[in-house]
Amino acid sequence: MAWSAEKRIMLLSLFLSACLTLIKTWAYLQTYSIAILSDALESIINIVTAALAMYSVHLAALPRDINHPYGHGKVEFFSVGAEGALIFIAGVLIAVKAFQYFLHPYSLQELDYGIWLIALTAGVNLLLGLYLVRRGKQLPSLTIQGNGQHILTDAYSTGGLLLALLLIRFSGWDWIDPIASLGIGAWVVRKGYHLVRRSISGLMDEANPELIDQVVDILAKHRKTNWIDIHNFRIQQYGNNYHIDCHLTLPYYYTLEQVHRENETLTQLIREHIHSGDTECFIHVDPCRPYCCPYCQILDCPVRQHPFQETIPWTKKYVLLNQHPTLENTGRTQFSESLK
Template structure:
């Protein structure tokens, strides 16, 4: 099953869960369930964003977008995390209102059943989405998987709070646990925002990722003199790597080209979709005409 189909699966599951939670939330009068319905509604929006962004970002480079459409996924992931923040603030506001104006919860066991069923469905779908996200290095799908997984935890939390309210009669537990869950999902959203937003500003790869690439380049150090101006960035599922490679002045263009091809393939052995650009410089530039630009 490809990325778009997996993303659409989350759209279907969220549509069903949102409808179920809204109906039961109204029937029980639980602000936690209604808050969960709103949270799941944003998950639905996130799933739709992920579905369309995965389809769009997979388009090949064209005349207008010569570097491809990968950043669509970063935009999507950023929007999705901002939606989680909106949901968190809304939930907290509703919970505070419920604390100030407590009301009894009707049919609590119905709410518990719905929360557990919803958590089970989202857990299974989130695993499928996360697996495909890792395969495609898709930020949008990874964000969507996080949405679904947070829904699992929040749904189970609401089910637990309803159980406690039923056993103890302490209705204040409903909004208090709602606030705790809101803070939790906002914390997870912040972590994801740090991953999805920086590529929009062409931030470098992580130190660990760059060290992997540098290690690969150094494997060929017996065939070149040195390299410098090493730079990296990420755009959606693709990594971009470029650097200057200084070679012996007597090395032929064909040999230099072969060396660059080998370095490129080695880097792509770690980062399958990496785009590698190597600027070749002779040992003594004054002896050369113009440096050769090798693009992988």
């Protein structure tokens, strides 16, 4: 069976992470630098998290079934959370190892050789991380993006380590090594926290402001005259799949066939402009009411009861509300009450 693009990418990440970990471990054995050991420890976590990410990509690609009607995409949030937790633990272990230096000082060896090895790993990690983030956005895949961000973090921390090693090389101050290790530990702990936070946000269906802005902008640009209003707009993400539901206000005199056609048109519009594995839309249709007349753009409406006054723009402020915009407490409420 042919492997998907996601699986091939994660296999590449896993293979390169294993190779770079071996190089960093060899560099530590040659130099006895705690900072290099800290970097190698983080790379070991890279291997574990890459394996978790690869498995989660496999699960997320499984089709929907009776027990998982929305698919298996949310497993990616568990993967990101596990990755963040492991990174956080690695950061704590790095800090503990750095503090041990002050109890048992040491001298570095073969520093030039170690510097060249670490420079090599930093360059490869930087290229790999940038590639994973770019491909993760193209697919899109939260797991691949998360793994790419993690590897970029590893590349940046390795770059900081390289600067510290160069400073030690030219100054002879070995005490910089544990200080650099503490810095790496703090950086790793911070990154682990953010990944765990991102995982919790996804599992709790926290709103994605960037995605909402993207979809609302699409709706506003392609707004039809007979789409009187859209409100109670919500998006849930399951891996690279989206579940979207909203309320669409149409003229109350439309036939069922006309309502169905407008529903399908709106659904197709969203699917064409959202690059995702699958976008599922549930659109609840509301009939218009007299209070809709002042912002209804159907100027030749045969049942209009009040004159058109203004076009209310479809912005995130209004679209997310679970009510018609004229019912919001913005000064239009008094006008709406007068129409009852």
